[in-house]
Amino acid sequence: MFKLQIENNVGIIKLNKEGSDHNTISMDDLDSMVELLDTIEKDNSIEGAVFYSEKKDFLAGADIKKFLEMSEEETRKVGKTGHSLFNRIEDSQKPFVAVIHGACMGGGTELALACHGLVITDSSKTKLGLPEVKLGLLPGLGGTVRLYKRIGLPNALDYILTGKNMYASKAKKFGLADVFVDENFRLKAGIQLVKDIASGKHITKKSKGLSVKDKALLFGPFKSFVISKAKDNVMAKTQGNYPAPLEILKCLEHHPGKSREEAIKREIEGFTKLLHSPEARQLIRLFFLMNSYKKNPYSEDLSDAPEHLSVLGAGLMGNGISTVSIDNGYKVTLLDLSDDALKNAKKNTSEYLENKVKRKQISRSDYQKLLNDLQLIESDEPVKSDALIEAVFEDLELKQKILKKWSEKLDASALIATNTSALPVSEIAEVCTNPERVLGMHYFSPVEKMPLLEIIKTDKTSKTALAKAYDIGLNQSKVCIDVSDGPGFYTTRILAPMLNEAMIALSEGYEPQSIDRIMKKRGFPVGPITLIDEIGIDVGAHINRGALGKMFKERGANSHPVMGIMEDKGWLGKKSGKGFYVYEDKKKSVNPDLANLFGDDHSFDKKADSEVADRLMMIMINESFYCLQEDILKDAESGDVGAIFGLGFPAFTGGPFMYTHKKGIENIIDLLNTLKDKFHNRFEPAQILIDYKEKGKEIYKD
Known part of the structure; x- marks a missing residue:
């Protein structure tokens, strides 16, 4: 992975992971880096060093597969080793420069932040990022410790909490780049930057530090305000279902004013805790699943x-x-x-x-x-x-x-x-x-x-x-x-009964906004009532009238007529300005005429509870198993991928099949039967669930 070459008294540390399209860091790579640092520090003729990738991208980060095999203690040990090396780079009397072209993600960005200077190419392909939150993790090699010192707390929160990419132009705007250069001259620029830093000709952006305003935001009521606003945004988006953003906030609330050692210790503990959480395990599984689905099976x-x-x-x-x-x-x-x-x-x-x-x-x-x-x-x-x-x-x-x-x-x-x-x-x-x-x-x-x-x-x-x-x-x-x-294929087929159940809940007097709220709390990105408005009520009515509606009717689950009535009135949802909600001046409120569609004396006076959420989730999950039973799906894995990436099924659960696997088939059947006894045959468990239970068959192997 790391190979040292000396050119013009500057060490060029070449990154090139053999047998892989991307550079990733493993424990073995960290060991080899120790030897390189020893050589650079002991050789007085070497003025400093450049990290330079021989691949199209810089560094994709750590090999996450290896981490999944580690115990909590092993995770802490690896974290301490990695931090020790990055600290050594940061504390070195000889300048280290990262030459970044292409993707620089996770540990790659953290390595760059530890360096004294940065050369960043102006290519549209160049991007930095700390995407760990998307895996249910936080940056584990100094991302929470160093980024806010370079671009300020609000900007750091924006990137670490979302995991979004920072393109080259933004890196330049934030002052991360000491040199902004054409990709063809990047190595030459890196070598020159090392020499200029070593000779004192160049004072690095890192050395100059933050503006007075950004420094003020790191302490006292200013910091509290920034963290509080960020937490409000996180809770609004995640409903607390994802622990990683909250752990990141704790780190970035803790670090300012603390020593680097204290901040690193806090980061290591946060990373270890999250890595072994069930949410991270499902998000990491989903990441590898998504990558496997980027290949053409035919x-x-x-x-x-x-x-x-x-x-x-x-x-x-x-x-x-x-x-x-x-x-x-x-x-x-x-x-x-x-x-x-x-x-x-x-x-x-x-x-x-x-x-x-x-x-x-x-x-x-x-x-x-x-x-x-x-x-x-x-x-x-x-x-x-x-x-x-x-x-x-x-x-x-x-x-x-x-x-x-x-x-x-x-x-x-x-x-x-x-x-x-x-x-x-x-x-x-x-x-x-x-x-x-x-x-x-x-x-x-x-x-x-x-x-x-x-x-x-x-x-x-x-x-x-x-x-x-x-x-x-x-x-x-x-x-x-x-x-x-088949009727509705997979995604439309499992979504339709869930939306229909929401219509039934409305007919029972549950408030539209509370149904939306309870399902967002369960982890769906938008509530079902809002979703119908966004899809289009005419589309929903059309589906109910087609083969899918007929199939459900044969199984004893009639489609609620309210969407057809709304279509006739021209209430088509968001695109017409009126549906279950009214959309005026970028504001959304419950349609005041909606209750009348369910009867003259109808009112929405009930708040949706956990039973309503169970009904909507279980009817969707059960239909997923019907699709597997009827060979609409070729396997459970593709069902999880389809539900998450197509319908926003809560990613932290792993999808409807993984959710069932973790909850236990018997428990899911019991809940479906309870709902069936109370709400009739539309909750009849799919036969394949019964077969799995009777044969002791597992959906997935742990």
């Missing part, structure tokens, strides 16, 4: 990877699909019969790319090149392309008509995909020429932000078609799962 069947996509429909979904496609290297033809829709789509795409320019993620020339990759055509007539992704309104006959026409005109090898959340893909495919190349690609709104892509295969879908759909999705930076065709 790669052997991929030939002639798509390069030119046609997207039909310039509405919200089609616009989003075309935008993420050009942003990831595809040439796209966007078609629609409405010129206004096309102009609006181009405007939205332009604004999306403009924001990337402002954040220095792409250059102005990149912006123009990407925009040139988007061709707009006012038509629905087929154009030559490698794949069609149709994104028109959810109408079966309309989609059949469009895809039939395109399948007859496109090359037989071209992929044909329909973006649908519930319509039967098999019925769409059966009218098409070469139905084996037809499948569903269910994107989630907003496409630019939502990570999941649900790929729906029919009995006739070929592996070649699946390979192409995965290739497109992965290139669009999506987490992909493939599921079998």
